[in-house]
Amino acid sequence: MNMRPLLDTELAAAAASTASLDHPVPDRHGSNLYTTDAQLAPLLQLYLPAAVYAHLQPYLSRMGQLAGGRLDELALTADKNPPTLEYRSRSGQDVQRIVKHPAYVEMERVAYGDFSLAIMSHRENVLGWQGKLPPLAKYALTYLFVQAEFGLCCPLSMTDSLTRTLRKYGAPGLVDKYWSQLTAVDFEEQAQGAMFMTEQAAGSDIANTQTMAAPQADGSWRLTGEKWFCSNPDAAFAMVLARVEGAPAGMKGISLFLLPRQLDDGSHNHYRIVRLKEKLGTRSMASGEIRMEGAVAYLVGEQGRGFVQMADMVNNSRLSNGVRAAGLMRRAVAEAEFIASERHAFGKALQDMPLMQRQLDKLRIRAEQARTMVLQTAAALQRSDAGEEGGYALLRILTPMIKFRACRDARMVTGDAMEVRGGCGYIEEWSDPRLVRDAHLGSIWEGTSNIVALDVLRAIRREGSLPVLQAHAASLLAEINAAEATPAFKAALQDALDRASRFAQSAVDARADGERLARTAASSLYHSFTAIAMAWEAAQMRSAERMRWAQLVLVHRVLPRDPLQDSEIPASWLA
Numbered sequence: 150m151n152m153r154p155l156l157d158t159e160l161a162a163a164a165a166s167t168a169s170l171d172h173p174v175p176d177r178h179g180s181n182l183y184t185t186d187a188q189l190a191p192l193l194q195l196y197l198p199a200a201v202y203a204h205l206q207p208y209l210s211r212m213g214q215l216a217g218g219r220l221d222e223l224a225l226t227a228d229k230n231p232p233t234l235e236y237r238s239r240s241g242q243d244v245q246r247i248v249k250h251p252a253y254v255e256m257e258r259v260a261y262g263d264f265s266l267a268i269m270s271h272r273e274n275v276l277g278w279q280g281k282l283p284p285l286a287k288y289a290l291t292y293l294f295v296q297a298e299f300g301l302c303c304p305l306s307m308t309d310s311l312t313r314t315l316r317k318y319g320a321p322g323l324v325d326k327y328w329s330q331l332t333a334v335d336f337e338e339q340a341q342g343a344m345f346m347t348e349q350a351a352g353s354d355i356a357n358t359q360t361m362a363a364p365q366a367d368g369s370w371r372l373t374g375e376k377w378f379c380s381n382p383d384a385a386f387a388m389v390l391a392r393v394e395g396a397p398a399g400m401k402g403i404s405l406f407l408l409p410r411q412l413d414d415g416s417h418n419h420y421r422i423v424r425l426k427e428k429l430g431t432r433s434m435a436s437g438e439i440r441m442e443g444a445v446a447y448l449v450g451e452q453g454r455g456f457v458q459m460a461d462m463v464n465n466s467r468l469s470n471g472v473r474a475a476g477l478m479r480r481a482v483a484e485a486e487f488i489a490s491e492r493h494a495f496g497k498a499l500q501d502m503p504l505m506q507r508q509l510d511k512l513r514i515r516a517e518q519a520r521t522m523v524l525q526t527a528a529a530l531q532r533s534d535a536g537e538e539g540g541y542a543l544l545r546i547l548t549p550m551i552k553f554r555a556c557r558d559a560r561m562v563t564g565d566a567m568e569v570r571g572g573c574g575y576i577e578e579w580s581d582p583r584l585v586r587d588a589h590l591g592s593i594w595e596g597t598s599n600i601v602a603l604d605v606l607r608a609i610r611r612e613g614s615l616p617v618l619q620a621h622a623a624s625l626l627a628e629i630n631a632a633e634a635t636p637a638f639k640a641a642l643q644d645a646l647d648r649a650s651r652f653a654q655s656a657v658d659a660r661a662d663g664e665r666l667a668r669t670a671a672s673s674l675y676h677s678f679t680a681i682a683m684a685w686e687a688a689q690m691r692s693a694e695r696m697r698w699a700q701l702v703l704v705h706r707v708l709p710r711d712p713l714q715d716s717e718i719p720a721s722w723l724a
């Protein structure tokens with residue numbers, strides 16, 4: 150056959166394609182998820198006192214390194230090797246045990262042991278810091294950790310929240326009895342927590358709880374009944390909702406109990422894990438069903454106020470869910486950005502293609518809104534716990550807002566970021582499928598989307614949260630000077646929040662009729678508030694990029710849009 154010599158361009162193309170075979174798909178594994186995140190350090194510097202930030206910086210960097218490397222490997226392994234339930238010991242004793250994969254246990258050591266994430270909010274001198282670290286320290290480290298592993302963050306958050314609720318409502322003797330186990334620094338000694346609320350007939354409708362509590366002569370209680378969804382079911386302690394014998398029907402008959410796994414004589418308490426659930430996501434972590442057969446428990450707080458007290462634990466977990474959703478989105482976006490910068494098609498990098506740029510923006514703004522909400526809600530939690538005026542009312546509305554919208558956005562962002570990796574995104578050896586599977590759970594547990602959207606309206610009705618949110622947003626807007634944002638943009642931000650607030654108030658005023666508007670109200674408050682807070686951050690950080698994202702939040706998620714019209718940032722908003 151007569152072969153013509155290859156042209157230089159063909160030779161170069163052949164060389165390029167050989168090179169691309171050496172590195173066929175860009176892989177970000179091993180990168181530091183903290184130092185490669187250009188916005189995270191300046192944002193934390195904005196929200197944390199300088200000394201706290203300086204102290205935390207090496208821990209953040211270490212966590213970022215682990216999350217991008219070792220933890221990511223462990224998470225993949227643990228996802229493929231879910232825990233199993235053992236019913237008997239090898240010598241024939243009926244002792245139930247959840248067998249966790251060593252990869253999961255190694256991740257536990259990092260979270261509970263090395264970084265003290267479950268005890269950080271409950272004791273001083275953690276991570277070498279004199280005094281107690283602010284809530285944001287815990288959430289910033291969790292935000293990085295969850296970018297590798299989502300499942301474990303549920304038991305971690307329940308342990309943290311259980312300790313908080315016990316300290317807040319438990320009788321001093323009860324708190325003293327278990328405090329050292331719950332706040333032990335050593336991983337081997339640290340007890341874990343769980344929360345057993347849901348029953349077959351009582352999920353969202355907790356008032357329908359059927360588990361019964363009978364008082365005992367020694368002051369303890371005996372619980373009988375079944376709990377249908379119990380994550381971390383072999384935890385050392387669980388908070389349980391039960392109905393005291395003879396108590397009125399509905400919410401007023403429900404009390405809160407602390408259920409230890411082990412009795413004082415060292416034997417197992419009288420409850421069994423009936424089976425473990427096979428789940429779409431959080432496969433690394435066990436969720437099961439529990440049957441209580443006269444299990445010994447201790448009343449926490451006041452009889453008949455179980456739901457109100459449990460709400461404190463649930464709200465803390467809902468905030469943690471928002472942090473996790475924000476972390477999942479950040480991971481998804483960072484992976485997508487990396488692929489877009491490294492992978493080439495049609496002779497150029499994906500990130501240089503206008504349509505891809507638009508897709509990436511749509512992912513980024515959702516991830517950044519959630520990140521801003523994490524920072525704002527953590528700050529509100531600190532103000533609330535310090536008893537500052539308005540702190541509780543603000544926290545009370547921001548928590549369901551982030552739980553509702555960030556968890557929903559995480560579904561879309563993880564799914565669409567998966568597509569940026571092309572076919573590989575669908576393959577289980579990459580992070581994308583795990584992120585997608587895990588992200589879907591955030592909207593279901595700890596209150597479904599409908600339930601938390603309705604809770605936004607409840608916060609407005611019962612806690613007077615709306616004027617507090619408006620006042621807080623106004624103070625942020627007032628700190629944005631004219632050099633950073635044009636008057637037209639600031640006016641658009643104010644107008645968006647005013648409209649969202651009027652809409653939410655009208656939904657509240659319409660009572661039952663307004664319920665159907667709850668999701669729209671919660672979303673519009675979230676979008677208009679995050680746009681303002683992001684603009685404030687951008688102004689403080691002097692970040693034109695973040696200011697553009699704040700503008701895009703309004704353009705893409707708030708303002709009415711004609712789908713057939715090109716929606717650009719209005720010229721009057723640009724400085």
Ligand SMILES: Cc1cc2nc3c(=O)[nH]c(=O)nc-3n(C[C@H](O)[C@H](O)[C@H](O)COP(=O)(O)OP(=O)(O)OC[C@H]3O[C@@H](n4cnc5c(N)ncnc54)[C@H](O)[C@@H]3O)c2cc1C
Pocket residue numbers: 344345346347348349351352353354378379380381428431436590593594595596597598599600
């Ligand atoms: C993997 C996993 C782990 C879990 N771990 C735990 C745990 O550790 N502890 C625990 O206590 N629970 C746990 N849960 C349970 C979880 O919190 C519940 O499944 C959730 O609260 C929903 O309750 P449900 O399943 O009974 O659904 P339902 O309450 O029956 O809800 C069904 C649908 O009805 C909608 N709905 C209900 N009420 C209203 C309303 N008023 N208006 C509009 N729509 C409404 C809901 O939004 C939902 O879409 C877990 C669940 C999962 C999937």
